[in-house]
Amino acid sequence: MSRRRIDWTVVALIAIAVVLTLTASAVPNWIRYLGQQAVATALASVGVMVLLRAGLLSFGQGLFYFIGGFAVALLDRYAGMSDAFVVVLVSAASAGVLAAILGGFLAKYRGIFFSMLTLAVSMVMFGIAIKIRLFGGSDGLNVGLMSYVGYRPRGPDGQWFSFVFCVWTWTVFAMATHFFLGSRFGRLIQAVADNEVRVEFLGYSVRRVVWAAYVVAGILAGVGGAMAAISARHVDAQFAYWTTAGDFIFVVLLSGQASVVSPAVGAFALETLRSYASALFPDQWQLVFGGIMLAIVLFLPAGLDRLIVLAWRGTRNIRLRRGRLSTLESRP
């Protein structure tokens, strides 16, 4: 009975990363670029998903995307630090620290108040960033080429490296989030959304759970922003604008919340859509967005990954039940 079930999420994450790494050199550069933008968006969207599990909708994840992106740009510009591993960790840490501070205050709020406050904080950052020379004003800042533990690839090599780096960063952070959500503490996030009173009467602080979810979401958005900076090699105040956070919400709605892998699908769809729709109908591409959103909400409210879940559920339920029954029977 102690045999652990295969964790398909882990398998999928690693398989995707391995396949993308192996095929990367055969794929045209512009698709790789789309992919990089997609994993950056996907990781930030995983954060939105974590908060949604707690029943909270954040319109302010752009703030941490901004922090992550600008951590990379500023480190490169003022500290001459361009090691991809270091800048990603610094981005994660800066976003995490800011989320820890803001979370202490935001964890009191629920529903529309939480959403509006996250939006407000993010827009304050946007307002500051657009005015301040340190952040490059509305033009933003350019980001130099990254190096990887001392090695600085250039040209097509550099593009290959940054793609593979972003894909594996996504894999590592998505997997960490997967384990976090699968832990006893992670399960509390859902419990809080279900019934706060019960959690308090079981001796645990609801605010601490919400705070932790907020910090995790902040870190994920921070790393996403760092990846966006590394792949686009440019950051601007727009990162903190509420529409950036809106993208993450769109991705989660589109792809569903069944697993940490799901947002990657939605993010890739979003990035592809954005580039195609804006090329085909430059003035009406938001219309296409809206149409898709409407179709999803009306016909597949649980998101695209619902289709996969439905296909798998049959066999999984049978397996689970068999597992539990045998635990019952083997009891003395």
Add this chain to the structure above:
Amino acid sequence: MNELLQCIAVQRSFGDFVATRGVDLVVSRGEIVGIIGANGAGKTTLLNIVSGYLKPTAGRVLFRGVDVTGLPPRALARRGVARSFQVPQLFGSCTVLENMMIALSLLVEPRKSLGRRFSDEALIERALGVLEAYGIAEQADAVVTNIPQGVRKLLDIAMATCASPELVLLDEPTSGVSADEKNALVSRLIDRFRRTSCAVVFIEHDTDIVREYASRVIALYDGRIIADGEASTVFADRDVVKFITGAVGMPHPEHRHAAD
């Protein structure tokens, strides 16, 4: 020191309405106390104050001789005060088993193991053990929104009390349970708590059940204790007959939500 719980001149008002007026109450270790009273008498408010859900506007609450007035429910839960609800407070999107697993991982398992995998065999096994003790293990895989009220009630109590508390507060454990199951349910619960010499304070409208199981009965009327003693004495009390059990017959069960 035999006093487990002491309420000293506890008072609580909501605006102009005074729900609890200067209640003095001592509950000793292992005592089984039944609280009776009509709708709005302040029964649930009293439980809410003792369990930390409401702060009293005046007065003090001592648990094991320590002042716990105004402590949040989570602090009291950790000190050994368990509380069940008139309307079961469950995790609606989870199965019965998962509900129990969450309760165990918070109340029983050490805090540092919160980082461990949720669905591990030992925790499942343990949760199934508790569910079996309450006779609801067959429903383990059902989502709680789909189970009968009686099972929800039991699960609510099982979750609250899984850490072998010293004081259990039950808010109408039999409301929503069919008449022929009531007795079995209460006797099973009381038996369980007697074995661990845990004190029980329960609110109950069914006078037969109160007579049968409570070693002491407290009658509340208009936020005040009007009688306190053995069941036979309390039920014979003129005020109790007049205001609670009297000619009007059984009062309706309260429909007020515990959290109100």
